[in-house]
Amino acid sequence: MADPLLDRDIAAAALAQVCAAAGPYVEALAERPVHDPAAAGSLAGIGGPLPEEGTGTTAAVDRLLAIGTATATASSGPRFFHFVTGGTTPAALAGDWTAALLDQNAFARVSSPFAHEVETVVLGWLRELFGLPAGWGGALVGSATFANFTSLGCATQWWGERHGADTVRDGLSGLPRMAVLSGGYVHASARKALQMLGHGRDAVQVCARDDVGRVDLVGIERRLIALDGAPAVLIANAGEVNAGDFDPVDALAELAERYGAWLHVDGAFGLFAALSPRSAHLVRGIDRAHSIAADAHKWLNVPYESGFALIREPGRLGTAFGMPGAAYLPGPRDPGGGYGLHGPESSRRARSLPIWATLTAYGRQGHRAMVERHLDLAQHLARRIDEAPELQRLADVPLCIVCFRVAPPGVPDEDLDRWNRAVGEALIADGRVFCGTTVYGGRVALRPAIVNWRSTVADVDLFVDVVRELAARTRAEP
Template sequence: MTDPLHDRDTAEAALERVFRAVGPYLDALPERLVHDRSADRLLDELGGPLPEKGLGSLDSVDELLRVGTRAATHSTGPRFFHLVVGGATPAATAADWTASLLDQAGGLQISSPLAARVETVALGWLKELFGLPASYGGVITPSATLAHVTGLACARTWWGDRHGVDVAGQGLAGLPAMPVFSSGLVHPTSRKALQVLGCGRDTLRTFARDDAGRVDLPALEAALADLDGAPAVIVGNLGDVYAGECDPLDAFADLAERYGAWLHVDGAFGMFATLSPRTAHLAAGVERAHSITADGHKWLNVPYDCGFSFVRERAYQTRTFGPWGVSYLPEADGRDPDYNTLGPESSRRARALPVWATLRAYGRDGHRAMVERHLDVADHLGGLLDAEPDFELLAPPQLCIVSFRYRPEGVAEEHLDELNSRLNEAILRDGRVYVGNATYRGVRGLRCAIVNWRTTREDAELLVRVLRELTAELAGRA
């Protein structure tokens, strides 16, 4: 096999191979190990020298399926709790295949009116889902990190205006550091965005009243007042990764209005709190933010990778990321914009297709039902662990996060961190469930994130059974 032109008649057959693998793979997910370490040896079989003469589509797809279905981390299944990672709903998976089939250049209206229209509709539906004003601008990004870059870059443009400088055109040279304030709940991706934007990750100052990171509002207000009218950015956090804690966004919005600040909200998974009457109060005030970040490959359960950025004034997006100003890239003329002038990407996959499909397939009611079920599973897991004599919750379950640690009787406090690290390693080696280590409030424990559309109470119960088995083995070796 040489020129791909000679391989064109195999496209349907290659896709057929993948299609035939779908049923057996998905059907086996409930019984599969989340990760089978014994299959890691297969990864070496994907390497070797680059073939001089290609082996063809069918052979290559067969090899990838042979290794991939065995050696992959099966995070699309119901028991991957390690990171805040959803799976991919049936509608989203099929639409993602469609995105690959159509292979649209999704940044320009002229290159794909389809991609532009689907993104416009999907963003409108997301604003309805989250209760955001329809007037907000938006863009789909590869991740929450790039969504933070989008929102905070717009904040940087706004901040430059207040110093009389067009930052997009002239840069930051000669300007003071942009003040950025947050609580102790702030996620590293917000700092990373500031790092990428040239503002400096370490310029962000946090104000916390306790070791959980909850905000010290008087201290935050005092810092804003000390600026004596100079502009600043406040980062609010809707769902931290350790305990699901949320900043009081209404109070943050009040401070932003009082001191003329820009409010940016990190709602990577916490934006979905707006869907349930049980948790909507946690998001009160998010609709007053100037920019908002959310993730699609978390609680929306669309394939990697997908994030969202919403900006109150779309003009800041256009000024920050566009226009191109070259003749071969004409500006959009119509109701759908060129999305590569509203965010950091120029070459853009049509990520909106799976977002549109899953929202259309399940609607508001379906997504609310999924969130409600995950809240129930988190509460159920918390109750099971609370009833276990050798485990303690590190915080009450909030949203989809359950953090806990193994604390058997008779083990000295100074040995518990190492014991919990050993337990986590045993869980990952076992592979039936996947749980992550985390240090919260100064102690080492384990953390579960429950966002996969397949996850039910039975998966939480299996996790507890696995914990009992593995801790018994650890105790036997002690």
Template sequence: MSDPLYERDQAAAALEEVARAAGPYLGSLDDRPVHDHKADHLLDLLDHPFPERGEGTMDTVRRLLHVGTGAATHSSGPRFFHFIVGGSTPAAQAGDWTTTLLDQVGGLWLTSPFATRAETVVLGWLKELFGLPSSYGAVLTPSATFANLTGLACARQWWGERHGADVTADGLAGLPRMPVLAGGYLHPSSRKALQILGCGRDAARILAADEVGRVDLAAMDRALGEIDGPAVIVANAGEVNAGDFDPIDAMADLAERHGAWLHVDGAFGLFAALSPRLSHLVRGVERADSVTSDGHKWLNVPYESGFAFVREPELMARSFGAWGAAYLPAGDDPHVNYNMLGPESSRRARALPIWATLRAYGRQGHREMVERHHDLALRLGAVVEEADDLELLAPVRLAVVCFRYRPPGVGEEELDALNAWIGAELLADGRVYAGTTTYRGVTALRPAIFNWRTTESDVDLLVSVIREIIARRPI
């Protein structure tokens, strides 16, 4: 084969091939292991010399489906408890396929009024869902890391302007280091954003009250009082090891008292706002200067999806727009151009799966999902607490359960090695996936329940597999 022009009649047939594979694959997710290591040999089918002449559309699509449905890690299924990962609801998945089908240039109104209007609509819906003021500026991003980059770039621009500088135009040269303060829950994505922004990955001053990382508010108050000029505070709504929260309302008080910028990283924890029984965890988020979250976590839309919200919308344009390129819309364009409000210029229409899932299931459906996952986490936490040889290391706050195997008469060092072994065996087994972490200085398991498909039977299987592994533990 050569020029794809000669296979244009295969375009619909190729999509039909994927659609035919979708039914059996999606129908198998409830029963198949998260990863079947016996299928890893299929990966070799991806690797061959680069073809001089192509193999053709249909042969290539069939090869990709054969390898992917067999050898992929089935993280969109109900038993992937590793990291913090959702799946793709039926509506979101169809919305994502539609995104690929239409292949919109989503950054400018001129190139796609459809994609732009869809993004404007879903950002409004998301602000309503999370209880954020409708006046906030907002933009969709590929991830929480990019969302943090967006919010912290606006904070950097705000900070520079208070020093009489336009850092977007002129950079940071000649300015002092931007003070960034946080508790011990600061996530690597915020550090990465600070790294990219030239502020320094390790620039944040961590003010923790204990080994867990809870913020020391008194120390933060003193530190802010000692800083000559404005500062940035980062609060976390949802800590990844045990699901704990920074006291956002109290940190907003500090920000107001000291004239600081408050950035809230709510990658998954912001979804606590959906539930009356959990919303207290994010009390005060509506007072933040920038707020971020992730769609491919608890919203259960496909990768890649993040959200950034900024109190002063004009800061977004000052941080990311005004390129001065004659072929692009000017800053006074009456239409919104989202590539001038965030870090991306080339953008797919990532609003479509978000629009689809929000419209399909509404506020009530997403609230029920959040509360169902919280109930499942509480169920797992209760199993741990009732067992003589398991130890719950932190209260279940949201949907992460942090615990370890702790049989009597075993020393701490051996316990760490034993729990690391259990974690490795879980991944090798493949039926369920749950990773390990270090929490309060010890090695722990931390299954996270965020997939829309997950039910009690999946959580019970996790416990059962852990019990099987423990039964064959090395003596």
């Protein structure tokens, strides 16, 4: 194949190929299986040795679309209840395509005034969406893991200051281990962030009052007292991943203020409880935090990868993440600087565009309505489970996750974990709906999460029907 520069006239045709495939794929999401086991063999068409001679744009795009639309997990569809994965609203999808089309480097104002301005607007809108006071700032990042990393990076810089040290310049050498306290809901992504920051993933001292992980406030206060004025970081968890439960953010904020600690809120999906008066009480006190981490690719329903960190003192972002001097790059205080100096990534796509598009298209009220519809669907799912004699709900449903297991009367407890694991494996293999297993309070369970804008009562009912069908089948199998 000739130099790709000579193939440039075919760009519009290649985009037309994608557009032609997009319409049928998106229209089919409402009914298609999440995973089609029969299509798995098509994945072999992706491999092979690196081509010596290219096939050309048209053939390459045709092949990618044919294999991708057949084998991709329909995680943006309404029947994907695994993990906590949102879909992609039409406006957000178009915004993401626009981001790819314009291909902006959102490192700084000087690299893209457009991307910088959109990100500035979006961060302000996110602050307003969650009811945070004026003065908060933040950074758009690739995930809640990076949002936790960014937030805890600022906390580390603050903690170093309290010890009279400059951790940005000199690192952690010679300092005591940073005290990090949390209940048992602390997520693996927060531990990973601490691991990457050099504190170690086991830096978190867990204070839990039961095997589910509910926070022990008395235990946390006891640890704070024992520190005798030394700085500490508290992690409040807004939306636990197994049942959607919340730490009492307000009570943890009270402890943070009383003992001079940094309060970080991990609100990967639970932060969106703030959008509805029905659930806003769950995040009462977030305005008293020092930092908040969340995902937009969960309940905001924008494409992967999209997270954000919100910081009460945004000046700490430039201090913690500003880069060493380079003659051709703007510094943190340079008028040409920007958000690449406020977080872990320097080379950054314009991930603000799909957020801007969806917030502009549907506004505060549209996103509130989506959250409230999902609250209703979660309650409907809970009722369906309660009505099924062979299903057992394991927890209350404060938000959008319903934790339950297969547990017919008369089946010994020692057999239930094996059976529920078999049901989880069967769900993934079957592909009509998608949901995996977890362990909640020592028991293997399912924990479907409802955060996709397309999901309906019919999708929830299908999920229950499939679970019951597969439960009966796996029990009957030897």
